[in-house]
Amino acid sequence: xxxxxxxxxxxxxxxxxxxxxxxxxxxxxxxxxxxxxxxxxxxxxxxxxxxxxxxxxxxxxxxxxxxxxxxxxxxxxxxxxxxxxxxxxxxxxxxxxxxxxxxxxxxxxxxxxxxxxxxxxxxxxxxxxxxxxxxxxxxxxxxxxxxxxxxxxxxxxxxxxxxxxxxxxxxxxxxxxxxxxxxxxxxxxxxxxxxxxxxxxxxxxxxxxxxxxxxxxxxxxxxxxxxxxxxxxxxxxxxxxxxxxxxxxxxxxxxxxxxxxxxxxxxxxxxxxxxx
Amino acid sequence: xxxxxxxxxxxxxxxxxxxxxxxxxxxxxxxxxxxxxxxxxxxxxxxxxxxxxxxxxxxxxxxxxxxxxxxxxxxxxxxxxxxxxxxxxxxxxxxxxxxxxxxxxxxxxxxxxxxxxxxxxxxxxxxxxxxxxxxxxxxxxxxxxxxxxxxxxx
Numbered sequence: 001x002x003x004x005x006x007x008x009x010x011x012x013x014x015x016x017x018x019x020x021x022x023x024x025x026x027x028x029x030x031x032x033x034x035x036x037x038x039x040x041x042x043x044x045x046x047x048x049x050x051x052x053x054x055x056x057x058x059x060x061x062x063x064x065x066x067x068x069x070x071x072x073x074x075x076x077x078x079x080x081x082x083x084x085x086x087x088x089x090x091x092x093x094x095x096x097x098x099x100x101x102x103x104x105x106x107x108x109x110x111x112x113x114x115x116x117x118x119x120x121x122x123x124x125x126x127x128x129x130x131x132x133x134x135x136x137x138x139x140x141x142x143x144x145x146x147x148x149x150x151x152x153x154x155x156x157x158x159x160x161x162x163x164x165x166x167x168x169x170x171x172x173x174x175x176x177x178x179x180x181x182x183x184x185x186x187x188x189x190x191x192x193x194x195x196x197x198x199x200x201x202x203x204x205x206x207x208x209x210x211x212x213x214x215x216x217x218x219x220x221x222x223x224x225x226x227x228x229x230x231x232x233x234x235x236x237x238x239x240x241x242x243x244x245x246x247x248x249x250x251x252x253x254x255x256x257x258x259x260x261x262x263x264x265x266x267x268x269x270x271x272x273x274x275x276x
Numbered sequence: 277x278x279x280x281x282x283x284x285x286x287x288x289x290x291x292x293x294x295x296x297x298x299x300x301x302x303x304x305x306x307x308x309x310x311x312x313x314x315x316x317x318x319x320x321x322x323x324x325x326x327x328x329x330x331x332x333x334x335x336x337x338x339x340x341x342x343x344x345x346x347x348x349x350x351x352x353x354x355x356x357x358x359x360x361x362x363x364x365x366x367x368x369x370x371x372x373x374x375x376x377x378x379x380x381x382x383x384x385x386x387x388x389x390x391x392x393x394x395x396x397x398x399x400x401x402x403x404x405x406x407x408x409x410x411x412x413x414x415x416x417x418x419x420x421x422x423x424x425x426x427x428x429x430x
Contacts, residue, residue, distance in 0.1 A: 076428055117426060175420075179346045185350055186351060187420045190417060211425050
């Protein structure tokens with residue numbers, strides 16, 4: 001994998017497993033071919049549904065298991081819908097990995113707060129695998145997850161497993177719920193002031209809908225986390241994925257090349273600009 | 277004042293940093309309360325004559341509509357305040373509050389506190405400084421919930 005000399009040429013791979021996560025969300029396991037697939041947590045691939053089109057999808061698998069390439073896809077459009085309908089044995093085009101990911105190694109020695117909203121947990125999951133694989137390098141690790149409702153909680157079984165760990169704080173909240181839900185209800189930002197971390201020595205990874213990220217960053221900053229220690233994962237209209245076409249321009253950056261992960265110090269002012 | 281209530285009020289996150297005199301005024305309107313899981317702290321339409329500082333446990337704020345199961349739109353736990361409708365006329369609850377688990381709280385007599393706010397405006401201003409940010413925070417959270425940010429893009 002990643003062997004193609006031309007980053008614009010997809011490699012044809014096979015889907016090996018498909019798992020329905022939520023009503024409109026599927027996880028695809030792809031055979032990466034000989035040599036496996038090395039990537040940095042937070043990077044993305046361009047996935048090609050042949051005959052339909054290509055779309056940028058974050059890698060959601062474990063970077064310590066390069067023999068399987070994992071993507072989690074929400075059926076929101078023509079291409080993502082076609083990807084979501086793939087079956088084991090079907091072929092898929094893969095270009096990547098692309099972009100700058102979460103600075104997991106640089107966060108060593110700090111507390112790490114991971115704030116995920118909805119499907120935003122998928123691009124963050126590789127960082128959690130890496131953090132937990134090297135748990136002794138970090139202080140407190142906190143995962144705060146927000147979802148629309150209890151049936152919109154992604155990777156639920158894995159969350160329940162993580163919750164049993166004594167070295168990881170996991171808090172989940174939903175925007176609304178029926179009276180049978182015994183967990184938290186409220187927006188994900190409400191979990192931030194309640195979480196236990198040392199803001200002066202904390203690195204935060206935030207991923208979710210842009211509005212949620214904006215308010216999560218504001219709330220993290222309010223607790224004392226430095227703007228250049230808050231990382232957000234941006235999403236724009238990625239096409240070429242190598243910074244040539246300009247479709248994903250965000251201010252002076254191309255999200256595909258200079259992101260998708262960047263600091264709130266860099267992105268904060270631009271997040272409020274409508275024209276970008 | 278019941279011995280120890282001033283300590284509970286002082287230690288509660290919501291009133292952190294208040295002057296001793298103000299703590300005494302609040303504690304003079306306070307009592308210890310316990311709610312078993314599944315019982316209600318208050319119901320929609322009831323007089324908002326007592327609100328709660330949660331010391332332990334979680335409370336769900338619910339809204340019920342005919343023909344639908346109640347919807348929980350907010351939960352509050354340790355260190356948080358349950359009930360703000362006591363601040364303004366007509367002093368009636370707009371939602372139901374149900375204990376999700378055993379809840380220990382400080383109940384604050386709303387009329388007692390309103391009277392103290394009216395007679396001591398410095399104290400009343402301190403109270404407003406606590407409650408206005410809470411109201412703004414809940415308004416912003418409600419906006420985010422209305423935006424339905426996790427829904428499918430249009």
